[in-house]
Amino acid sequence: MSVNILFSAHPDRWPQYRDHLQAAIAETGITFTLATEFDPAEVDYIVYAPNGGLSDFTPYTRLKAVLSLWAGVESIVGNPTLTVPLARMVDQGLRQGMTEWVVGHVLRHHLGMDLHITGQEGLWRSFVPPLAPDRTVCVLGLGELGQAAGEALASLGFNVTGWSRTAKSIPGVTCYDGETGLLEALDSAEILVLLLPDTPATTNILNADTLAKLPRGAIIINPGRGPLIDDNALLAALDSGQIAHATLDVFRTEPLPPDHPYWAHSQVTVTPHIASETRPATAVKIIAENIRRGEAGEPFLHLVDRDHGY
Numbered sequence: 001m002s003v004n005i006l007f008s009a010h011p012d013r014w015p016q017y018r019d020h021l022q023a024a025i026a027e028t029g030i031t032f033t034l035a036t037e038f039d040p041a042e043v044d045y046i047v048y049a050p051n052g053g054l055s056d057f058t059p060y061t062r063l064k065a066v067l068s069l070w071a072g073v074e075s076i077v078g079n080p081t082l083t084v085p086l087a088r089m090v091d092q093g094l095r096q097g098m099t100e101w102v103v104g105h106v107l108r109h110h111l112g113m114d115l116h117i118t119g120q121e122g123l124w125r126s127f128v129p130p131l132a133p134d135r136t137v138c139v140l141g142l143g144e145l146g147q148a149a150g151e152a153l154a155s156l157g158f159n160v161t162g163w164s165r166t167a168k169s170i171p172g173v174t175c176y177d178g179e180t181g182l183l184e185a186l187d188s189a190e191i192l193v194l195l196l197p198d199t200p201a202t203t204n205i206l207n208a209d210t211l212a213k214l215p216r217g218a219i220i221i222n223p224g225r226g227p228l229i230d231d232n233a234l235l236a237a238l239d240s241g242q243i244a245h246a247t248l249d250v251f252r253t254e255p256l257p258p259d260h261p262y263w264a265h266s267q268v269t270v271t272p273h274i275a276s277e278t279r280p281a282t283a284v285k286i287i288a289e290n291i292r293r294g295e296a297g298e299p300f301l302h303l304v305d306r307d308h309g310y
């Protein structure tokens with residue numbers, strides 16, 4: 001019997017994915033139909049992004065799995081109508097994109113590039129940054145993306161620390177875990193990168209108390225998720241000088257509303273959730289492999305842990 005695969009994402013994505021997906025799934029040897037519309041009762045797999053608008057999975061009575069195109073699954077993981085396995089996107093393209101974005105923004109702040117890029121006013125401003133080994137960069141979240149970014153920063157010579165829920169051992173990265181581990185990690189974090197998922201346990205993890213634990217003048221870089229940061233606490237910390245700058249890619253409300261104080265704040269850089277896009281050419285291979293596994297009765301890759309929410 002032919003396998004029906006529904007592509008449910010923003011309509012813009014369909015032309016970007018269609019041919020790549022078609023080719024990757026064909027390579028598995030499965031007989032399938034890939035489309036953006038089906039009778040829900042006849043769908044076997046959903047290739048999913050939240051911006052497709054699908055939120056009620058009840059009519060999908062034959063569904064075997066939902067395969068997310070996104071790494072972050074906070075908008076779907078608690079959906080009570082979703083009772084089949086949920087796999088998230090883990091992909092080399094995502095890792096590479098995030099590593100480049102994080103390294104770029106860390107280097108901007110480490111080297112003090114803004115001093116010479118903006119507002120030179122004819123002034124010969126001398127600024128000698130420390131070398132990377134004398135700069136501590138801390139990555140909160142040592143998963144697929146945090147580990148890759150941490151390793152890249154370590155390979156440039158930075159003193160890299162990181163924090164995760166469970167204990168980790170990563171060459172070149174001093175790893176912390178647990179509540180006391182967070183405080184130890186924050187204590188030396190001159191540049192703090194947030195690559196945690198958005199879960200009940202991580203909401204507002206950066207708040208007035210944790211911001212106060214950072215060295216004075218620390219830099220925040222958040223490509224993780226908006227709710228990781230208590231926005232009012234961050235604005236207060238920026239105004240007091242506790243935090244020197246925040247580079248933010250993700251927000252509680254996206255697009256960030258035009259009247260949000262972050263836009264006008266001179267110590268905030270806003271980027272529009274572009275840190276790392278899922279790249280169709282590589283991501284479709286993960287989707288196809290999971291469909292192959294589903295049809296072969298093998299365990300899916302990158303299953304979301306519903307209890308932990310990521």
Ligand code: NAP
Pocket residue numbers: 071072073090094098140141142143144145146163164165166167195196197198199201202223224225249250273274275276277310
């Ligand atoms: P991942 O592999 O699931 O890694 C998540 C990391 O966070 C893991 O190290 C995990 O610890 C840690 N963690 C989770 N809950 C924690 C807690 N309560 N306390 C301490 N550590 C905790 O996720 P990923 O693929 O690296 O992606 C991370 C996030 O990046 C995504 O969830 C998404 O929000 C964001 N993202 C953003 C963009 C963008 O363009 N801005 C693109 C892709 C992804 P354990 O290792 O112990 O489980």
